[in-house]
Amino acid sequence: MTWQSIGRYSSQGALVDFSQYVDEGYSDAFEPVFWRAVSYEDKPYALPHHTDTFAVYYNTDYFEKLGVSIPQQGPQSGWSWDQFIDVARQVKDETDAEYAFAFGFQGPNTAYRWLPFLYQNGGQLLNENMDAPQITNQAGVDAIAWTQSWFEEELIPAGSTIKATDSTSVTNLFATGNTGMMIHGDWMMPYLKDNMKDFDWDVTYMVRNAGMASDLGGNCLAITKDSQNPELAADFIKFVVNEENMRFFCRNSQFLPVRKSLIEQGIDYSYRPDAMQKFLEQAKTIPDHMAGVETFPAFNEINALLEDQLELAFTLQQEPEKTAQGIEDGIKEILSE
Numbered sequence: 533m534t535w536q537s538i539g540r541y542s543s544q545g546a547l548v549d550f551s552q553y554v555d556e557g558y559s560d561a562f563e564p565v566f567w568r569a570v571s572y573e574d575k576p577y578a579l580p581h582h583t584d585t586f587a588v589y590y591n592t593d594y595f596e597k598l599g600v601s602i603p604q605q606g607p608q609s610g611w612s613w614d615q616f617i618d619v620a621r622q623v624k625d626e627t628d629a630e631y632a633f634a635f636g637f638q639g640p641n642t643a644y645r646w647l648p649f650l651y652q653n654g655g656q657l658l659n660e661n662m663d664a665p666q667i668t669n670q671a672g673v674d675a676i677a678w679t680q681s682w683f684e685e686e687l688i689p690a691g692s693t694i695k696a697t698d699s700t701s702v703t704n705l706f707a708t709g710n711t712g713m714m715i716h717g718d719w720m721m722p723y724l725k726d727n728m729k730d731f732d733w734d735v736t737y738m739v740r741n742a743g744m745a746s747d748l749g750g751n752c753l754a755i756t757k758d759s760q761n762p763e764l765a766a767d768f769i770k771f772v773v774n775e776e777n778m779r780f781f782c783r784n785s786q787f788l789p790v791r792k793s794l795i796e797q798g799i800d801y802s803y804r805p806d807a808m809q810k811f812l813e814q815a816k817t818i819p820d821h822m823a824g825v826e827t828f829p830a831f832n833e834i835n836a837l838l839e840d841q842l843e844l845a846f847t848l849q850q851e852p853e854k855t856a857q858g859i860e861d862g863i864k865e866i867l868s869e
Contacts, residue, residue, distance in 0.1 A: 533578070535569045535748055536644055536826050536835060542570075542577035543829035548755040550576040553766035565820050566790040569827045570752050579773050580790040582782055583750035585815045586636065586648070588616075588739065589706060589714040589724075592732045594627040603736050607744050607817050610737035613652075613678055620687045623712035632687040633713035634702040636720070637694050643838035644748075644826050646694070648738070650675040651745035651819045657834070658825050658863070665863035668856045671742075676852040680845045693846045694839050706733075715739075717749055718811040721786045721804055735807040737814055744817040748826055750787065788815050830866050837862040 533541065541547050550570075559567045559576070566580040588610075595602065600619055603609040611619060620632035637645055647657060655671030658664065666672070682688040689711075692702060706714035707728040714720075715738070724733060738746045753772060755765045771777065775791055782789045783799050788811060801808045825831065841858045844850035850858070 533754060534751055535566075535823070536641075536831055538570055538578055538752055538754070539572065539827040539829040540832045541754070542572040546757050547577040548757060548759065548762050548766075550579060550755070550766065553763065554579075554770070561791055561793065563790055563792055563795065565818055565823050566752075568820065569748075569823050570754075572829070578752035578754035579769050581751050581753050581773050582778065582785075582787040583748070583790050583815060583818075584717045584719050584787050585749055585811055585818060586645070586715055586717055586738055586747040587811055587814050588633075588736050589716060589720075589733055590736060591627075591629070591706070591709060591712045592734050594623060594629060594709075594712045594731075598622055598626060602734070607737045607740070607746075607814050610740045610744070613739060613741045616739045617681075617685075617687070620682075620713070621685075624687060627712050629710060629712040631689050631705070631711045633682075633715060634688060634692045634705050634711045635682075636702055636714070636716035637692065638696045638702060641835060641839070643694050643835050643842060644831075646679065646838065646842055647822055647826070648745040648747055648819075649679055649741075651822050652739070652741045652743055653678070654742035656819075656821055656825070657859075658828070660821070662824065662828055663867065665860040665867075667863075668853075668860045672859075673852045673856045676842070676845055676855050679842075680848070680852060683846050683848060690847075694843045703727075707731075717747065718786050718788065718808060719749075721807065725803060735810050737810060738817070745819050745822065746814050746817050748818050748823050750790070788812055830869075833866045834863055837866065 562580050570576050570578040570580055603611060623629055624632040653671045653675040655675055656666055659666045703720050703723050705711045707724055709731050753769045755762050759765050775793055778789050778791055779794055779799055783801055789795055841855050845855040
């Protein structure tokens with residue numbers, strides 16, 4: 533299941549507590565942010581399998597003509613929000629691209645992919661105790677306003693919103709040169725390999741602002757409470773997530789490992805290892821607090837709320853302040869249930 537689903541199911545007693553099937557210290561092999569993601573009330577209800585995250589794909593043919601400098605020195609060198617918008621305007625005005633970029637919002641149920649922009653701006657969706665919303669402050673309103681401005685300036689296709697469901701349309705726009713950039717995940721590379729025939733592409737780091745942040749993607753593996761053979765299921769899951777099998781899966785599927793050893797050693801990716809290295813670096817910027825929010829028991833409802841409110845903002849039907857207030861009011865109601 534996705535990280536965003538684990539809190540809902542573990543808190544409702546739908547999954548088996550994994551702590552009885554792993555030795556003490558087993559969690560030390562995994563990056564803390566992902567172990568925290570599978571834990572509820574200090575007990576693991578799944579094992580981390582892999583992750584993925586977002587970065588900026590760009591059309592190298594277009595950018596060679598523009599002469600734009602590409603960030604190369606790690607996530608901290610990524611374009612700032614202002615720099616990115618300047619670049620996007622150049623792409624739209626000075627290349628054959630109809631739009632500057634597209635963003636991989638599409639899911640369904642993936643409104644959470646907007647959250648990195650909130651955290652890049654120094655904001656967060658919930659307070660530290662996870663018992664109240666925290667988005668109507670200036671950081672929250674400005675994050676909504678900045679992403680809304682993509683649509684106001686027509687830098688991004690009008691149909692590339694939260695409720696669009698066809699993620700391949702975003703990738704196809706980039707593959708055919710209709711957009712000069714694409715903010716999306718590492719798993720889209722096989723599509724580009726097969727479909728981007730007339731242009732070359734590369735990857736640079738995620739945009740940043742007050743701080744760095746990127747998307748929490750990927751899956752964990754769990755055992756349903758009604759399993760007839762939970763011990764056997766646990767053994768199988770431990771086998772699937774061991775170092776050898778995690779390396780094989782990630783190498784051949786363009787995903788990122790969640791074991792410390794594999795992150796430190798690196799993986800000999802079968803396709804575009806240079807680009808995958810940037811995604812590996814970017815994955816280190818996934819905020820702990822954001823991961824906690826996305827694995828919160830009520831996040832399924834919060835995610836649906838985000839989808840409705842952000843869609844109104846991105847279709848230019850609602851101002852950022854009203855959007856932030858709508859999100860805050862909805863979260864208060866969800867938390868009071």
